Amino acid sequence: MNVIGFKEAKCKNCYKCVRNCDVKAITVKDAQAYIMNDKCILCGHCLEVCPQNAKTLISDLERVKGYLREGYQTVVSLAPAYLGVLHYNTPGQVISALLKLGFTAVRETAEGAAYVTREYDNLIAAGEMENIITTCCPSLNDLVEIYYPSLTKYLAPVVSPMIAHGKIIREQYGPNVKVVFLGPCISKKREAESDPRTVGIIDAVINFKELEEWLLEEGIDIFKQPDTPPDNPNPLVNRLYPISSGVLSSVVASKNTSDHYRKFYVHGINNCIDLLESMNRGEITGCFIEANICNGGCIKGPAIDRTRISRFKVKLDMEESIPKAPITEEDFFTKSPIHFDKFFLGRSPKDPVPTEKEVMQILAKIGKTKPEDMLNCGACGYATCRDKANAVYQGKAELNMCIPYMHERAQSMANFVLDTTPNIIIIVDAEMKIMEFSAAAEKYFRTPRSVAKEMYLYEFIDHSNFQAVLETQKDIIGKRVIYEDRNLATLQTIVYSKEQNCVLGIFQDISHQEELDRKAYKVKVETIEMAQRVIDKQMKVAQEIAGLLGETTAETKVTLTKLRDTILNDGKPYDIF
Structure with a gap:
């Protein structure tokens, strides 16, 4: 899931x-x-x-809304963290707001915490476990089962307050009731919906942020609601469960305090890991330990906007407002035989372990062949390069997650391009100071790269095109620019990089092509001139021919006329006047 x-x-x-x-x-x-x-x-x-x-x-929110639309009897199990996380004038206003959304009833999860406290009290009284670690936090339980399976024997075999409360609600409302947990925790979703030991007891899990968005959507203002008590008996000290030392406060307040267990609490994942490592070494014995993955307890759960609250203020306020009085059997606990036991077993995944040779082969692929190559910078997310190599072998990480290697590779590729391309490449910053200067640029402009990178572009070529691209952020593609003083003709592409706020220029040397074009143009001009001379000569010849044809035509006309007249007059010549 x-x-x-x-x-x-x-x-x-x-x-x-x-x-x-x-x-x-x-x-x-x-x-x-x-x-x-x-x-x-x-x-x-x-x-x-x-x-x-x-x-x-x-989110499960739409599922919960569906329960209400379809008319299911739906009960909220409200985590006691609401007392420190939500804003109200009186706690009962939160209960009223939830009822207005359509829930059948609102009960505090602290009711289930009271039953869990009783189970812890019984374990302490029995004194059979070497160490007892509380099991209210599903994330802590997962940490032990997955990563410290040998320590599951120290996990208290008791369900969390949420599961205990779900069982109580189902006992009182019947098996068809829908139970929705409202709290600050995301690991409760897995415990409720996919843990085979507890699945089916809680139907949906939503958090306080989702509730606030839902109330805003429905136009419900908590501050304008009446003060309504929850539908459960007063759990007293058990409302302190969500703050650091809250479980210990509940246990200490109970009747069985004369036991041989030393008691302390550990909050925060790193502290929990330190504790478990210490227990693995056999350094902790005879202790009852309240453990929570979140720093400060559930009031700083991952489904809470932590910028809005101070865990120290909430802890002080809740400790001052919630009495540390224990509850008694007669006025609180039901007589129904509900079982609250849960047993924990190791479920550590079996990842393949690479050999030393395989580790070194993986490291060699990212240029790490010597001890000094192992930077152990942690940028990839792993503490050491060897840890990263193990993760690559197990399919958890990729080779290119090594930032120093990728940086060196990128630099190497960039230098390869700058050193081998026949094109001139120049990169300048917003002040027109040269940032990069290719080997071809060194050759054509007769300026070493080291010198050029200390210069401004306008110190040795016209920078107007670069400046225009910088100011307009409009690229120039394929513009012909000739540097007469350097006997150089170029075809230029100049582009702006918004991310780097710099300008890249790529110049293609077209001097040879320009010379060929010039010669071709000269040939064209000479050909045109020659053609013109031929045309002029032909015109002259045509005119001469036309003149000769004109004279010949006139003589022929006279001769033919005389011949015609002679024939018409039987050979007599015309009279001569």
Whole structure:
């Protein structure tokens, strides 16, 4: 099941999510990042750090709206984090707003937390586990099951407050009720909808941000709602679950405090990893540990706009407003035999491990053959070059994710082009200072690259075309420019780069072609002149011929006339007057 989605059009060659994923559960294929569901613990860090908002949370909101439209009996399990995250005058206004949306009832998840506290209390009283790690946080549970499978024996075999509450609601409202969890956590979606041990208890999961957008869409103002209590008995101290040390506060407030377990809390994924590493080394014994992946607890969950709240202020406010009084069996717990147990097992994926030879072959492909080549810069998202090579072997990473290698390769290709192209290439910045100068430019302008890159373009050629392109941002394509003083004719293409705010000029030497064109033009002119002379001569001859023809025609006419008259007069000559 996918909980986090990616917008491929926006995700390209960034790797920020890989760098910030502490368990490296993101694979990169064709420069696009993808979540590896079997390795992801849904901490939500990739959602938070993505600079392009390319990662999105797959929402259940439309499903919930569908339940209400179709008339299902739908109950909200409201995570106690609402007390510190949402804005209101009284907490009951939030309950009223949810009821106005159409929900059948609103109950606080802290009700389920009270049952979980009782289970923890029983485990502490039994004293059979060497260490007890709380299992309220699905992301922490995933971290242990996937990456520290040998430590699953320390996970308290108890469901989360959300699952416990879902069971209670179904017991009270019947099997056909729709249960919607509303909270700050994204890992609850996987726990509710794809964990075979808990699937079917919670029908949908939405977060506080989605609720606020929904209320805005429906025109419901929380501040204008009446103060309505939730439909559950008062869970008292168990409302502190979402803040750091909240679980410990609930356990300590219970009756079984005279136990041999040392108690402490650990929040934040790096701190949790440090704890688990320490436990792997056998350094932690006899402890009851509240563990949460999010820094500050659930009030800083990934589905919360963290810029709007201070976890320190929320913690202080909730601790001051929520009494740390324990609840009693008689006035709170139901008598129904609901089971709240959940057992955890290792499910670490089996990735192939490359041999030393295979690692070195992969490193060699990106120019890393010596110890000094191993920069271990971490730009690709992996701590060391060897870690990156392992990821490439396992199909999680790509060779070209190595930024230094790609930079050197790009520079090498750029230098190859500059050194080998027969065309003149000149790049200038907005001040017309030369940034690049090809080998052909050195030859034609008789200026070394090192010298040229300290000069401005206008110091040795007319820069007006470059300046025009810079100011108008309109490219010049195929313009003929001749430098008479250098006996050089060029065909120029000059383009503007918006990203770099620079101008690139490519000059093709057409001097030889210009000479051929000049000679061809001279031949054409000479041919035309010769043709004109022939025409003039022909005209003269024609005129002479015409004159001769005219005289001959006149003589012939006289002779023929005389011949005709002679015949007509029987050979007598004309009378002569």
